[in-house]
Amino acid sequence: MGRTTGADNQLLTQPATPTTPRPERNRRRRTTRTTLAALIAAAVVLPLSAATRPTIPAPPPPTLAPLTATTLDSTYKANRTNATEAAAMATTHGDHKRAAADDTLASPSHHLLHFDGRGAGRITEVFGDLAKATRVAVLVPGSDTSIDTYDRFRATALSLHQRLDNTAPKNTRTAVIAWLGYETPATISPTVLTSGRAAQAAPQLRDFVADLHRITGPLTRISLLCHSYGTVVCGQAARRLDVSDIALVGSPGTGADKAADLHTAARVWAARGADDWIAEVPHVRTDFFGTTVGFGTDPVSPTFGARVFAAGAGGHSDYFRPGSVSLTNLARIVLGETKEVGRG
Structure with missing residues (x-):
């Protein structure tokens, strides 16, 4: 699910804004309900297919050796070379x-585990020394995230990486990965109301986590931090994922009625900022002419059964804002400091 006013992830290094006054908040909620109603109507009458994106020429990803700790440097180099070639082709095409x-x-x-400049693009970037990491966080983004808006998503990963660097115990080595490994839905589109894109992304996320364990070894603890529509992706992928924690923030739902239905051994966490408009999304799952629209139970509700943690007064794009309550708690989850996580 994405913001109704643009891309899913704002640049999160901006200062916090004051809590929205109640009349203004109520006006926003009425606007959100109207927008959601329009989206649901569109899901009924429009084809549930990907929105057309302009074709941008780029080379296919390079053929690489399997990912291991010893192939990381060559992988980074090959993907940077591919990005250079993609830039030249885009220039020739006139897309500056x-x-x-x-x-x-x-x-x-940029340490790129994967790069594909075709279409909306795919990027997987590492922050930190992945080969030596004992704690790894994988960030899964929501709607409207692409190469063209990647800097916003990257800011979230950098923010978490800096927080982990500043707070990790002496013998704990951390890495953060920005995983744009799927074609995210557009915010204003029927696809954002269905799990189609998430179902396509789930096998790729499972394969990526398996790759990570080959790089870091079986003892490294991996956490998934999933935002907005990215929580739907994580919900679809949760079964058979070898991760220690799955954190759902700003979630419209996962497609599951309760955390146990995710069939994961990982601890499942959930949080929502006090000023996050996602609270106004109807947490229902309805069949429209053979297509399921909506994602079911609110992950922060008691009936879902997740470990709800505090996210402070922030909005939909504030979960990784430096100094925020939510970032503090997300870092604690990644570090395994679960007793210190502030409860919501």
């Missing part, structure tokens, strides 16, 4: 915005 985004990703400061 995409060319600039590709060129930025080709910088040596």
Whole structure:
């Protein structure tokens, strides 16, 4: 699920905004309900297929050796080279915005486990020394996240990485991964109300987590931190995922009625900021002409059964804001400091 006013992840390094006054909050909620009603109507009358995106030429991803600790450097180099080639092709095509985004990703400061510049794009970027990490966080984004908006998603990963660097115990080594491994739905589209994109993404997320364990070894603890529509992806992938924790923030629902229905041995966490408009999303799952619309039980409700933690007064894009209550608790979850996590 995405923001009704644009891309799913704002640049999260901006200062916090004051809590919205009640009259303004009520007005926003009425607007949100109207927008949601329009989206549901669109889901009934429009084809539930991907919105058409402009075709942007780019080379296919390079053929690489299987991911291991010893192949990381060659993988990073090959993907940066691919991003350089993608930038040149986008320039020739006349798409200078995409060319600039590709060129930025080709910088040596970017450690790319995967890069595919075709279409909306796929990016998997590492922050930290993955080969030596004992705690790894994988961030799964929501709607409207693509190469063109990647800098916003990247800011969330950087924010968490910096927090972990500052708070991890001396003998704990951490890494954060921004996993844009699927084509996210557009915010204003029928696809954002169904689990179709999530179902397509789930096998890829499972394969990626398996790759991570080959790189880091079986003793490394991996946490999934899933935002907005990304929580639907994590819900679809949860079964057979070898992770220690799954945190759902700003979730419209996972498609499951309760946490036990995810069939995971991981601890399942959930949080929602006090000013997050996602609270106004109807937490229902309804069949429209053979297509299921909506994602069911609210993950922060007692009936779902997740471990609800505090997220403070923030809005839908504030969960990874530096200094926020939610970021503090997410870092504690990644570090395994579960007794210190503030309850919601």
